[in-house]
Amino acid sequence: MKIWIEDNPTALAEAVAEHIASYIRNHPGTLMCFAAGDTPLQMLGKLVEKQRRGEVDLSSVRYVGLDEWAGIGYETKGSCCQVMRDSFYEPAGIAQDHMLLWNGKAENPDRECERIDAWIRDCGGIGLALLGIGMNGHVGFNEPGAPTDAPCQIVKLDGVTASVGRKYFGGAECPAYGMTIGMPRLMQSEEMILMATGEHKAPILRKALMEQASGAVPASLLQAHPKLMACMDRDAWHKL
Ligand code: GLP
Numbered sequence: 001m002k003i004w005i006e007d008n009p010t011a012l013a014e015a016v017a018e019h020i021a022s023y024i025r026n027h028p029g030t031l032m033c034f035a036a037g038d039t040p041l042q043m044l045g046k047l048v049e050k051q052r053r054g055e056v057d058l059s060s061v062r063y064v065g066l067d068e069w070a071g072i073g074y075e076t077k078g079s080c081c082q083v084m085r086d087s088f089y090e091p092a093g094i095a096q097d098h099m100l101l102w103n104g105k106a107e108n109p110d111r112e113c114e115r116i117d118a119w120i121r122d123c124g125g126i127g128l129a130l131l132g133i134g135m136n137g138h139v140g141f142n143e144p145g146a147p148t149d150a151p152c153q154i155v156k157l158d159g160v161t162a163s164v165g166r167k168y169f170g171g172a173e174c175p176a177y178g179m180t181i182g183m184p185r186l187m188q189s190e191e192m193i194l195m196a197t198g199e200h201k202a203p204i205l206r207k208a209l210m211e212q213a214s215g216a217v218p219a220s221l222l223q224a225h226p227k228l229m230a231c232m233d234r235d236a237w238h239k240l
Helices: 009-026 041-052 080-092 109-122 159-169 183-187 199-210 218-224
Strands: 002-006 031-034 062-065 067-069 128-131 152-156 177-181 191-196 228-233
Touching (some): 009 041, 009 191, 062 109, 067 080, 109 177, 183 218, 191 199, 191 218, 199 228
Parallel strands (some): 002 228
Antiparallel strands (some): 067 177
């Protein structure tokens, strides 16, 4: 594991965006998996700016959504697909056939898991996964104690995720279940970035990176990845 620290969220966003742009330049056709959530938003904006300046062609790769709240779709502000379409896929001009996002409203969630997993397999696996960490150590919606052997899965969300998750929905209650790419598929990514900012993330980041790996803190399972880069700002590193 490499630990990468920048002074502040803006410097971190720029550094991670440059790393990802370079990965895309070197791996045309690969599959990228980007977490939604607040943490990567500035970085995603910087990637789009890089494309506008001609420094990277974001349409030269393909994309898969990491996760989604079950039961909602694009029309719900705060859904992962709404956040990602509005902040990245649309401004970056990514064609529909270059991306697959979760349908949170799928009638058959198991089939939805299979649809996402089939896309990942068809694309030859994930090249680079950009992940965030939840306040309870979740990755995507792989919650503490959830199965760690499913390629994709539906997970009952725990109390921490339910209360923190209100921030995406203007304070309203969030859905009870999440749909997510599972740990085995994420661990098969060629490269992995775990990104975190802010002092509030420091305690859980410490558990994830410095303590023994366990399904109770799903992000700690990433320690076993051969190319994990934990990228954080000084506030998130502060208490490690
Ligand atoms: C959310 C998502 C994750 C995200 C994480 C951190 O609930 N399920 O994919 O990475 O929690 O979110 P944030 O970046 O807003 O702190």
